[in-house]
Amino acid sequence: xxxxxxxxxxxxxxxxxxxxxxxxxxxxxxxxxxxxxxxxxxxxxxxxxxxxxxxxxxxxxxxxxxxxxxxxxxxxxxxxxxxxxxxxxxxxxxxxxxxxxxxxxxxxxxxxxxxxxxxxxxxxxxxxxxxxxxxxxxxxxxxxxxxxxxxxxxxxx
Amino acid sequence: xxxxxxxxxxxxxxxxxxxxxxxxxxxxxxxxxxxxxxxxxxxxxxxxxxxxxxxxxxxxxxxxxxxxxxxxxxxxxxxxxxxxxxxxxxxxxxxxxxxxxxx
Numbered sequence: 001x002x003x004x005x006x007x008x009x010x011x012x013x014x015x016x017x018x019x020x021x022x023x024x025x026x027x028x029x030x031x032x033x034x035x036x037x038x039x040x041x042x043x044x045x046x047x048x049x050x051x052x053x054x055x056x057x058x059x060x061x062x063x064x065x066x067x068x069x070x071x072x073x074x075x076x077x078x079x080x081x082x083x084x085x086x087x088x089x090x091x092x093x094x095x096x097x098x099x100x101x102x103x104x105x106x107x108x109x110x111x112x113x114x115x116x117x118x119x120x121x122x123x124x125x126x127x128x129x130x131x132x133x134x135x136x137x138x139x140x141x142x143x144x145x146x147x148x149x150x151x152x153x154x155x156x157x
Numbered sequence: 158x159x160x161x162x163x164x165x166x167x168x169x170x171x172x173x174x175x176x177x178x179x180x181x182x183x184x185x186x187x188x189x190x191x192x193x194x195x196x197x198x199x200x201x202x203x204x205x206x207x208x209x210x211x212x213x214x215x216x217x218x219x220x221x222x223x224x225x226x227x228x229x230x231x232x233x234x235x236x237x238x239x240x241x242x243x244x245x246x247x248x249x250x251x252x253x254x255x256x257x258x259x260x
Contacts, residue, residue, distance in 0.1 A: 106218070112212055112215070115214055116232060119214075119230045121223075
């Protein structure tokens, strides 16, 4: 019974997506569903690779980027709160990178005009590692880092 | 159909603070099941937040965002009663949109 229902739901969902794709085939830019996802950046395994994928040069260390409500020691690596604020003028985007995760980049946020350069979220960390806050402001990249110790990894399940 | 998001938007001083809790598995693609097979990655890739139809935040996420993701941020110029609309799209193409009214 349950299984049947699942199948019907799934095939129904697939149909809708297909129909939408056909109907809106030409509707690419500006559409939320078709918004770009920077695959190469998310597959980067080092800071250099990530910077290449972003198309920027090596970031400068900055004291104007701060970690807020971020722990020094995380008890559970599956849920590590990260808060980043930037006081660099013209901040355009904020990215979170975890050095020792399989892929460094965890998230990148575009700060649109009128939005404050302060974001908070929660990430997974496999082990104790440096966490980087990468800020793009006025076309230049800035970085700050913080070491977070993890007592229980987030990848073991 | 994915579960709805929990969204809170409050006016704090001259800006609006938005806090969102989404319901998503956020499978990394690194874990294996009991048979040793890799569990395929399944995670939210894009998040778009709009205030009265005007985008205020775009986010790209990887699988390293924690399960049932949390997001908080602030934008200027929201007023009580304005609409905040949030959409996410995952790597399977599933999407969900929820909206709330600024309190």
